[in-house]
Amino acid sequence: MERTSVSKERAVQWERHSGGGDSKEKGPEARLYELRLTTDGPATTGAEVTISASFVARANGSLALPADAHLYRFHWIHTPLVLTSKTEKALSSTIRVVGNVPGDMPVSVWVTAANCWMCQPVARGFTVLPITEFLVGDLVITQNSSLPWPSSYLTKTTLQVSFLLHDPSNFFKSASFLYSWDFGDGTQMVTENPVVHYNYSIIGTFTVKLKAVAEWEQVKPDAGKGTVQKTGDFSASLQLQETLRGIQVWGPTLIQTFQKMTVTLNFLGSPPLTTCWRLKPECLPLEEGECHPVPVAGTTYNLTHTFRDPGDYCFSIRAENVISKTHQYHRIQVWPSSIQPAVFAFPCATLITVMLAFIMYVTLRNATRQKDMVENPEPPSGVRCCCQVCCGPFLLETPAEYLEIVRENHGLLPPLYKSIKTYTV
Structure with missing residues (x-):
């Protein structure tokens, strides 16, 4: 009896430090401990789910957890989940439950002193367990080439698409599976293997869809056997990229000052995330930070510029996507607006022609006149x-x-x- 009184006194003392009871000692040091709940859900109906609750000290906790785990008792509320087993260890408790109907099932737990039923809970915990009638799993896409952009992969490089079934309780150990794949580019296939390999030949954004079917025999209550089937639909979006093989530049190579010029850039490869350009006296690569990047959504981009001074210039262009980067150059010659080469050459040639014709006319006229004077x-x-x-x-x-x-x-x-x-x- 004396030992029980000591245990009760220690439980009440720790309850006050952790925020339980009606003690007036609540303040900044109250509730120094809490319950942490973990679960291996979500789960399909009929599968067993494990839920654990354990004491942890808060970030500002200054008390050590008590060594005697028998001072406290864990109380669970899990209805309508069916309890299959319960185990308790040092300052932790674990239950296993089964959900027979789909839905989000609330699960709560609180801790009291083992021999103090009238005391307030020392700590509380709460979680929601999703139960579904479909298969639970996920699609995982991997490729040998690692890209720094989320969900981005290379074209013409093999992809591995895997279906990972979530079955921690080994509920589907006797089931046979059938997988129906749709890769979003018109290709479909059916396999018995949850792992397939596929190669996309074009760039773009695609959605991989999978319909999985699990089937197994189950003993019925009337001692007979029946076939049970569960299905699940899964999908994953991925973006296929291609390395930039180069940039085609379409634009004039000769222009006059104060005339607006448009140059079209055609990117050979996946649309770059950014592109930038700068005019230089010579065709040299652009350094980092030398030009202001511009986002580009397609494979074509138009840049415009108006030259104010005549001279020889070079457009230095850089484009990059998540896979690679490339450079290109475009030379251009700028003439003053009042002197265009063609406009300047034509008047000169016309003037020279007129002068030559005038000289020939005068010469022939003088010769004809002298002849007439001699003969007549x-x-x-x-x-x-x-x-x-x-x-x-x-x-x-x-x-x-x-x-x-x-x-x-x-x-x-x-x-x-x-x-x-x-x-x-």
């Missing part, structure tokens, strides 16, 4: 004669000037007088 000394028309010869005396001041002009224009004319010959008889 008389004026070609009466009007010209009237103006140049007949009217000449009236326009000139002296007859001497007139005679001089006549000599110049008609050098072959006979003299104005004749010599008179005399004969003597």
Whole structure:
């Protein structure tokens, strides 16, 4: 009897430190301990589930857990789950239950002093156990090439898709399984193996779907045997990427200042996450932090720029996705806006042609005129004669000037007088 009183006193003392009872000593040091619940759920109907509760000290706990585990008792509430077994160890308790109907089943537990039924609980715990009538499991996708982006994988590289059945109680040990796969690209297959290997040849986002069927024989209450079947639908999304093999650049190589230029980038591979570019006097790779990255969602991107100064430039372009990165260059020559090579060359050629034609015309005209003067000394028309010869005396001041002009224009004319010959008889 004396030993029981000591145990009761120690339980009440620890209850006050942990926050239980109606003690007025509650404060910053109260509730230094709590219950931690763990479970191997969720589970399918009929499968056994294990739930454990154990004492743990809080982060600011300053008391050591008592060594005598028989001072406390664990009380469980698990209805409508059916209890199959219960075990208790040092400051912990474990129960095994079975759910016969689907739903979210609440499970609670509290701890009291072993011999103090009137005391408040020393600690409490609560959890919800999901019970389903379908299979419980998950799809796991792996590939030899590890990518830093979630759910991203390489095209043209084998993927391993595995179905992991969640069955900690070995409930399906006698069941046979059939798996129906749909890889989202039009390919379907049926296997008896929960692991398949598949190779995607194109990039994009795909959803792998699996329908699993478990079937086994079960003894009925009337001593007969019956077939039991459970199914489950599972899916996993994955994004197929491809390394960047290069960048095609479509754009002008000659442009004038103050003219808006558009260059189209065509990425050969999966859409890059980012791309950046910078104008340089020479085609050199871009260093980290040298240009501002721009997110790109597709395989084509247009960049625009307006040049203000003439000269030779080089577009240095870098693109990268989660798998790789690549560089490309594009040279361009910028002319002043008032001097375009074609516009400048055409007027020059036209001017030179006109000048040559004028020189030839003048030369031929002078040659034709001299020839006419030599062959036709008389004026070609009466009007010209009237103006140049007949009217000449009236326009000139002296007859001497007139005679001089006549000599110049008609050098072959006979003299104005004749010599008179005399004969003597």
